[in-house]
Amino acid sequence: MKTIEERAKEWGEHIFETTPYDVVDGKACVFVEDRNIADVAEESYIAGATAQKAINEEVRLKKSKDKTEAEYNRE
Numbered sequence: 001m002k003t004i005e006e007r008a009k010e011w012g013e014h015i016f017e018t019t020p021y022d023v024v025d026g027k028a029c030v031f032v033e034d035r036n037i038a039d040v041a042e043e044s045y046i047a048g049a050t051a052q053k054a055i056n057e058e059v060r061l062k063k064s065k066d067k068t069e070a071e072y073n074r075e
Contacts, residue, residue: 004049012042 002010016038 004046008042008045011045012038015041
């Protein structure tokens with residue numbers, strides 16, 4: 001399974017490849033408030049995925065605590 005960082009890098013590259021860009025100093029660049037859009041997309045992906053991972057863990061723990069003894073024994 002890929003890490004959040006690996007998926008974020010792929011997402012940033014995808015955003016860069018599918019967004020119209022300007023050529024600056026011979027390099028293709030897409031900027032959002034003076035920042036490369038691939039970097040912004042990567043950072044955004046990491047932030048969202050990390051937050052979702054924490055939410056999923058919280059839900060998992062709550063479900064585990066809410067189990068009855070019979071449910072626990074069946075597992």
